[in-house]
Amino acid sequence: xxxxxxNARILTMERDxxxxxxxxWIKNEKIAYVAPKEEIDREWKGQEMPRxxxxxxxxxxxxxxxxxxxxxxxxxxxTLLRSLADGLPTGRWLKEKVFPVEERLTQEDxxxxxxxxxxxxxxxGITSIFDMYLKPEAAAEACIDLGMxxxxxxxxxxxxxxxxxxxxxxxxxxxxxxxISYQIxxxxxxxxxxxxxAELASLVHHxxxxxxxxxxxxxxxxxxxxxxxxxxxxxxxxxxxxxxxGGGAYHCVHMTxxxxxxxxxxxxxxxxxxxxxxxxxxxxxxYRDFWDSRVGMAIGTDxxxxxxxxxxxxEMFLVAALSNLREMDPASIDPLEVLRMATVNGAKAMRLGxxxxxxxxxxxxxxxxxMSQPNMQPEHNIPANLVYSGSKANVKMTVVGGRVLYHDGxxxxxxxxxGIYRQCRRVAGRVLQGI
Numbered sequence: 001x002x003x004x005x006x007n008a009r010i011l012t013m014e015r016d017x018x019x020x021x022x023x024x025w026i027k028n029e030k031i032a033y034v035a036p037k038e039e040i041d042r043e044w045k046g047q048e049m050p051r052x053x054x055x056x057x058x059x060x061x062x063x064x065x066x067x068x069x070x071x072x073x074x075x076x077x078x079t080l081l082r083s084l085a086d087g088l089p090t091g092r093w094l095k096e097k098v099f100p101v102e103e104r105l106t107q108e109d110x111x112x113x114x115x116x117x118x119x120x121x122x123x124x125g126i127t128s129i130f131d132m133y134l135k136p137e138a139a140a141e142a143c144i145d146l147g148m149x150x151x152x153x154x155x156x157x158x159x160x161x162x163x164x165x166x167x168x169x170x171x172x173x174x175x176x177x178x179x180i181s182y183q184i185x186x187x188x189x190x191x192x193x194x195x196x197x198a199e200l201a202s203l204v205h206h207x208x209x210x211x212x213x214x215x216x217x218x219x220x221x222x223x224x225x226x227x228x229x230x231x232x233x234x235x236x237x238x239x240x241x242x243x244x245x246g247g248g249a250y251h252c253v254h255m256t257x258x259x260x261x262x263x264x265x266x267x268x269x270x271x272x273x274x275x276x277x278x279x280x281x282x283x284x285x286x287y288r289d290f291w292d293s294r295v296g297m298a299i300g301t302d303x304x305x306x307x308x309x310x311x312x313x314x315e316m317f318l319v320a321a322l323s324n325l326r327e328m329d330p331a332s333i334d335p336l337e338v339l340r341m342a343t344v345n346g347a348k349a350m351r352l353g354x355x356x357x358x359x360x361x362x363x364x365x366x367x368x369x370x371m372s373q374p375n376m377q378p379e380h381n382i383p384a385n386l387v388y389s390g391s392k393a394n395v396k397m398t399v400v401g402g403r404v405l406y407h408d409g410x411x412x413x414x415x416x417x418x419g420i421y422r423q424c425r426r427v428a429g430r431v432l433q434g435i
Contacts, residue, residue, distance in 0.1 A: 068127025070346025073300025081305030210247030
């Protein structure tokens with residue numbers, strides 16, 4: 001498909017490049033051309049521009065085009081648990097609310113529950129997700145069917161899955177569909193025995209692959225790991241060789257400077273989920289310390305059970321506001337860097353290097369933001385507006401792989417959203433009966 005987005009303002013998220021008026025041309029799933037208006041006008045008049053038979057041309061009406069948001073940690077199938085598992089600390093929340101419900105979920109259930117999450121992602125300008133959940137095949141098929149880009153990550157632990165299954169999924173989903181890729185991961189140190197982690201480390205070294213896991217989410221998790229191993233979770237997992245080829249970790253709330261040095265040395269990404277950590281009273285991650293340690297940071301929503309929204313605008317605001325509060329410094333973090341965490345860094349953390357910025361040859365994963373809304377005025381500092389006052393109401397269009405999947409409040413995913421809602425209500429009625 002040949003798609004032209006014109007009369008736009010463009011924030012490519014390339015370093016040191018300001019917002020400029022221009023347009024973007026898309027051919028199939030990739031960006032073919034990004035240029036300022038004056039360059040286009042000059043080359044068009046000089047007959048140097050190719051005359052293209054466009055399948056679709058969209059007047060962006062001076063609104064902002066930028067890379068889509070990358071939700072670098074989520075559990076999409078947990079939409080069933082939204083507002084159902086509230087009011088408990090993390091440990092009890094998992095054991096008393098989450099695990100009993102998840103034991104009843106079938107692959108078909110997770111397929112429909114993931115579709116529900118995808119609609120929420122698209123309406124919020126999220127163009128790719130890093131999804132860790134039960135039965136990853138269900139999530140993959142749901143994303144393929146709706147056109148969503150998804151990086152699967154295994155949630156291996158002592159109770160579900162196996163290292164051999166992780167290897168099978170790794171080989172399958174890194175070659176089957178261009179929308180889907182797969183990274184090796186495990187749920188967490190506290191749900192994985194030393195034997196399981198040693199077996200996983202062998203797999204990691206065989207493929208020289210990065211690894212991802214929940215890490216240092218609560219003070220109790222860190223304390224118990226120290227009691228078992230004599231080390232913090234980060235130091236312990238590194239001692240097993242699990243981080244030898246990079247990767248990242250989710251949450252990273254209770255971290256020492258030594259832990260951060262492991263992250264810097266291993267080029268691990270810290271993926272923060274501030275709304276989830278605040279809701280579960282887990283704490284506030286030390287963003288300034290990570291920045292000072294030169295550790296890459298990205299942002300995730302976590303799942304709908306612990307957030308409860310899949311909203312990157314809220315996450316960006318919380319990263320900035322909570323960092324300022326923690327440091328008692330209203331300038332503790334630059335809003336542009338927070339925006340970078342939600343886009344460029346997320347792509348890097350997820351190994352989506354072709355979806356990080358808007359440039360020729362990159363994947364056409366784009367969000368258009370409505371700058372005519374009152375919360376975007378006046379435009380003293382557009383990145384600051386997006387981080388501190390932006391909302392999902394500003395999302396006018398979401399494009400994934402060159403396909404317009406959401407535009408002006410309507411979904412173009414090949415299915416009626418009401419049908420997805422009905423299926424999810426049916427799943428809830430069956431699964432939650434008697435709980």
